[in-house]
Amino acid sequence: MTNGTFEVCIDRQTGTLVSVTHADDEYRMNWIEGKRRWGEITCLNPKLCAFTIVHQKTIEDDNSSQSLFQTDDLHIKVERSFLQDALFCERYTFTNITDHPITYSESDLGIVTPFNDNYQDFATCSTNRCHTHIWCGKNVSYVNALRMGGKPPHLGLVLTSGSISEYSIIRESSSNDRGDFILHPSWFTIEPRKSYEISWVLFWHKGEEDFYYKASNIKDFIQIEAKHYTYFPNEQILLHIRDKEKGENLTVTTQDRPLEITYEGNTLIVEDLAHTLGERQYLVTREERQTFCKVLVVPELKDIVKARCTFIREKQQYINEGQPLHGAYLIYDRETEQLCYGHRLYDHGSGREKLGMGVLIAMLLNSEYGPEDEQQLLESLDLYYRFVERELYDSEKGTVFNRIGKSNYQWHRLYNYPWLVTLQMELYKGTQMIEYLQKMTKTIQAYYEHGGERFYSLCLPMLESVRLLEQNGLKTESDLLRALYLNHADVIMGNKLAYPAHEVDYEQSIVAPAASYTLQAYLLSGQEKYLQAAKEHIRVLELFNGNQPDYHLNKISIRHWDGFWFGKRRLYGDTFPHYWSVLSAEVFSYYYEITKIERYHTMAQTILRNNLCLFDQSGFGSSAYLYPFSINDERGKFLDPWANDQDWALIYAMRFLDR
Secondary structure, three states, X not given: OEOOOEEEEEEOOOOEEEEEEEOOOOOOXXXXXXXXXXXOEEOOOOOOOOOOOEEEEEEEOOOEEEEEEEOOOEEEEEEXXXXXXXXXXEEEEEEEOOOOOEEEOOOOOEEEXXXXXXXXXXXXXXXXXXXXXXXXXXOOOEEEEEEOOOOOOEEEEEEEEOOEEEXXXXXXXXXXXXXXXXXXXXOEEEOOOOEEEEEEEXXXXXXXXXXXXXXXXXXXXXXXXXXXXXXXXXXEEEEEEEEOOOOOOEEEEEOOEEOOEEEEOOEEEEEEEOOOXXXXXXXXXXXXXXXXXXXXXXXXXXXXXXXXXXXXXXXXXXXXOOOOOOOOEOEEEOOOOEEEOOOOOHHHOOOHHHHHHHHHHHHHHHOOOOOOOHHHHHHHHHHHHHHHHHHOEEOOOOEEOOEOOOEOOOOOOOOHHHHXXXXXXXXXXXXXXXXXXXHHHHHXXXXXXXXXXXXXXXXXXXXXXXXXXXXXXXXXHHHHHHHHHHHHHHHHHHHOOOOOOOOOOOOHHHHHHHHHHHHHHHHHHOOHHHHHHHHHHHHHHHOOEEOOOEOOOEOOEOOOOHHHHHOOOOOOOOEOOOHHHHHHHHHHHHHHHHHOOHHHHHHHHHHHHHHHHHEOOOOOEOOOEEOOOEEOOEEOOEEOOEEOOOOHHHHHHHHHOOO
16 A cells, blocks of 8 residues: 555555555665564453454555454454545454443553564664654554654654553563554443444654644644653642644543643643642543643652662661671562572672662762761761672772672673762762772773773763862872773764664663763863764654653653563563663753753753652662553553662752752
8 A cells, every 4th residue: 555655565364564664765664563463453361351353354455455353242344544644544443243232441452553663783773763652641642653863754643533541562582672562442341233443543754843743733632741740849730731622622630620721822721739749640631532641749859869868778788797798788679578689680689780879878968968867877888888899899900890709700891880980979079088089080990991982881970070080189180081081982973873782782871871971071171073973962862752741751761671680570661761761861961051952951850850750758769660551461550669770860860950
């Protein structure tokens, strides 16, 4: 099938789509490639909803097709056609062929939509893979699929009838493939001989702004945007609603409480007050159609950090004098209320990302709102750093080790170096002991001696470390680090967008360091070449961000493997939010500092705020929120019960959040 813009290939044997391509795309990208076929009807709950679907026939011409399927209870008709305005329409009609009503929940039915979202080398990803930003907002649902390199055309999907409440993922055990998506119709009942319809249109667009412009011209589309999606107590909650019908017959409620709507041109304004903690859903309703926006109200940042540090001291520090782990901060399992340690599974060990627990406590002690039990935290931190130097760090050579016993067996992990550097900086700030700056310098030298200039590590504090050395008259050391950092930035500049594979072939936390280090090099040197290089990385980095009206998703970078490596449930699947999205906030903060472009400040603040949902009032912090409805038939929508490595979200909030 083709209309001169879309080229759509249908498998007549199965009635599913094989490919969707833009006719003028020089790269011939197939936007729907996956392990499963687009348009499969699936059941996620075979114990309650067992059915066998039989493809009967598919009829096709150049402009339309019709595929018929049958189950014991349903007749399913899938119609595909081209509409005006270069739209491609799919309509799924489910007809009850029994003499009794049938009810389906979200777990009963799904439509497979395998957008081509997986990672290989950037040369492949930039032209032939897409970031898939999904919003299951009931009657207003959509997908904005952006080519990873940013060059249009991009593909959009907007629901036109029916309701979609959730999505699930079917995937293999790989960090490099996000899997195949399944869109779930909302709970519905079909009376005997009656039908229920799900339909949507697909269209090409030039980017996020053009996506929403074209979506807004589709009947019944409503766009909701909040000033923030995570609020602190007593802040004003502000929603902007863009509606083609200009608010006619439209209501907004929260917790069954109607809210007043005011108008500002074609935009509807809704105001509320963040007076109670917790999640709040704002329902936007017109007649029988409904969508929503999710916001969260959290305690003040200082209270979150204090509670978290107390929790670490009381529940996550291992005390057993004379043993190797004495003083270590370890994983805490909220379900068993026990500490966890895995010697062979490095992400379950005692070092690596978990150095952030020490950094956070040091930052709290150095801050203006230090806790009342400061002495207890000081003693805990002192015991922890003695563990680090005894088991994870060679203070003579500057080597950082991957596990206790000063072992880099099978893996000398360069990611570990900047995290220890950050801890040493914070320890200097708290004690004013120059030896911590000297150790910091030695650690950075060791990082580069082991090839750090070719590595896109996380959290390397180029700017702050040089400034600390300069402020303390250590000119030789500051000149040395400045030279190492600028050489590192030069290597990144030479690579341009040819990002090297790291622990994942291509990801947000490879692009973010490239942007961060070139921006920091600009701030260190004033050389324009670094700023120009950073702009290209920032352009690519923004494509990872979603814009959905939910604090889990808005401006949060796509990540989908951390729950497996760092969580108790060991599930691959979308982690929204994941705390390393704060790396993008750092980049946007630096870029705003340089350019004063307000949009970047807003994005940075949104990211930092939205990650606070990983922490509760008790001080527990979850390593991941598994966002999909299910992953490989296992239920999602939960905070993993392990407190593991998530504290970098709070570290970056303390650095960059406006509080």
